[in-house]
Amino acid sequence: MASNYTVTPEEILAISGVNPRRCMKCGRCTATCPAFAEMEYHPHQFVAMVESGRIGELMNSRSIYRCLSCMACIERCPRQVDPARLIEAVRLAVERKQGGNHLIPDQVPERLEPDMPQQLLVSAYRKYTK
Amino acid sequence: MVYNYFPGCTLKEKAQDLDTWGRRCAEVLGVPLTEIPEWQCCGGVYPLSKDEIAIRLSSVRALIYARDNGGTLVTLCSACHNVLKQTNFDIADDENFSLKVNNYIASDGQEYHGETKVLHYLELLRDVVGFDAVKKAVKNPLTGRKIGAYYGCLLLRPGRKMAMDNPENPRIMEDLLSAIGATPVIYAQRNECCGGYLTLEDSDLPEKRVKRILANAKAQGAEMLITACPLCFYNLKKYAEGTGVEIRYLTDVLAEALGVKEG
Ligand code: SF4
Ligand code: SF4
Numbered sequence: 001m002a003s004n005y006t007v008t009p010e011e012i013l014a015i016s017g018v019n020p021r022r023c024m025k026c027g028r029c030t031a032t033c034p035a036f037a038e039m040e041y042h043p044h045q046f047v048a049m050v051e052s053g054r055i056g057e058l059m060n061s062r063s064i065y066r067c068l069s070c071m072a073c074i075e076r077c078p079r080q081v082d083p084a085r086l087i088e089a090v091r092l093a094v095e096r097k098q099g100g101n102h103l104i105p106d107q108v109p110e111r112l113e114p115d116m117p118q119q120l121l122v123s124a125y126r127k128y129t130k
Numbered sequence: 131m132v133y134n135y136f137p138g139c140t141l142k143e144k145a146q147d148l149d150t151w152g153r154r155c156a157e158v159l160g161v162p163l164t165e166i167p168e169w170q171c172c173g174g175v176y177p178l179s180k181d182e183i184a185i186r187l188s189s190v191r192a193l194i195y196a197r198d199n200g201g202t203l204v205t206l207c208s209a210c211h212n213v214l215k216q217t218n219f220d221i222a223d224d225e226n227f228s229l230k231v232n233n234y235i236a237s238d239g240q241e242y243h244g245e246t247k248v249l250h251y252l253e254l255l256r257d258v259v260g261f262d263a264v265k266k267a268v269k270n271p272l273t274g275r276k277i278g279a280y281y282g283c284l285l286l287r288p289g290r291k292m293a294m295d296n297p298e299n300p301r302i303m304e305d306l307l308s309a310i311g312a313t314p315v316i317y318a319q320r321n322e323c324c325g326g327y328l329t330l331e332d333s334d335l336p337e338k339r340v341k342r343i344l345a346n347a348k349a350q351g352a353e354m355l356i357t358a359c360p361l362c363f364y365n366l367k368k369y370a371e372g373t374g375v376e377i378r379y380l381t382d383v384l385a386e387a388l389g390v391k392e393g
Contacts, residue, residue, distance in 0.1 A: 014180075014181065015179050015180065015181050016178075016179060016180065017179075017180035034322055034323045034325075034335075034339055035328075035335060038334075038335055065331070066328070066335070068283075068323050068325060068326045068327070068328055068335075069175055069178060069283075069326070069327075070283035070287075070322075070323035070326065071283055071287040071288055072283065072287070072322070072323065074287065074288050075287045075288055075289060075297055075298075082178075084178055085178045085179070087178075088177070088178035088179055089178075089179055092179055103330075103331070108330075111330055111331075115144065115364060115367075116144070116330075116364060117140045117143075117144040117145055117360035117361055117363070117364050118139045118140045118143050118144060118171075118360075119138075119139070119140040119145075119174050119207070119209050119359075119360050119361045120174075120327055120329060120330055120361050120364065121330070122139065122171060122173060122174035123173075123174035123175045123209070123326070123327040123361070124327040124330040124331070126173055126174055126175050126177075126185075127175060127327060128331070
């Protein structure tokens with residue numbers, strides 16, 4: 001659900017430690033992103049939107065739950081901007097407010113399958129709840 | 131020399147094959163692993179944020195134990211390895227992070243600055259045992275078997291911190307495959323993500339990713355993929371049925387070659 005709640009770009013920069021000004025808009029992060037087709041805002045757009053203060057839109061986007069934290073954009077960005085860190089910071093800004101968890105514990109049991117590794121549950125909880 | 135070992139929670143449960151054969155092979159190769167006492171879950175994913183300190187402390191405690199008991203910490207699970215190695219790197223490299231961590235652990239009378247050497251099991255084989263020695267220990271060479279190494283994302287990235295192999299053109303698992311007599315298959319998707327934890331919420335993307343990885347590996351001639359990551363193993367296996375590509379843990383295949391396990 002869309003919310004009007006937002007945080008400042010400064011907060012996002014403090015959580016992430018990223019400097020979006022370093023970006024040279026080459027688009028390499030987006031080109032290499034395995035989740036790019038599932039995102040309405042692509043990794044290079046995150047960088048530009050954080051810089052121009054469009055945090056609310058990012059906070060309401062599905063993209064923040066589609067990043068796989070695969071670090072391809074971190075590895076391949078020629079300017080060490082690390083777009084995935086901005087995506088993580090925006091998601092954390094959502095999850096840190098009350099009721100902001102993306103994964104509701106009650107929903108988990110129905111999704112469990114016998115072979116699922118603990119690593120999957122631990123990682124999903126880390127990413128989707130606070 | 132003591133090789134402290136951090137198994138992690140998945141290797142104690144769903145990925146027991148990865149763990150059991152890893153330990154047995156290490157024994158046979160003369161580098162027995164000693165599980166560290168009272169380790170706690172690494173958290174599965176290393177935080178990409180700068181401001182989360184407390185959740186990194188379980189890793190710091192394991193690193194401190196290893197420093198005080200010989201100085202080396204070996205992991206096998208790609209995820210645990212990624213978390214422990216990044217934690218270790220950041221403490222040595224990032225002053226602000228190190229300061230915050232040390233403020234926390236000072237109450238236990240501890241101090242830590244990244245002194246431990248964190249090794250992935252593959253590094254233990256390559257750098258301590260040596261692939262030549264592995265080759266000499268092989269009893270059942272996997273001659274003629276075409277096997278692809280699946281690195282995924284956690285084993286090598288970020289390359290600057292993992293410092294284990296070239297993250298874009300790795301060879302450590304291929305070299306191991308050659309040492310055990312198999313024919314390594316190189317394919318472009320070997321270091322692209324399997325879809326990871328998204329599988330819990332929505333398996334569409336993982337399904338697309340895995341099918342692409344399997345098709346690519348198969349087109350290059352692979353009949354099997356090996357991995358060190360329980361989540362990759364799970365995702366790959368889910369869609370591998372009927373493709374003719376078998377999914378196995380690297381230690382399972384190593385155990386077969388060393389004659390520790392019946393093939
Ligand atoms: S870390 Fe996220 S944004 Fe970056 S390439 Fe991977 S899925 Fe895309
Ligand atoms: S790869 Fe780096 S420099 Fe290029 S657009 Fe993405 S964030 Fe900017």
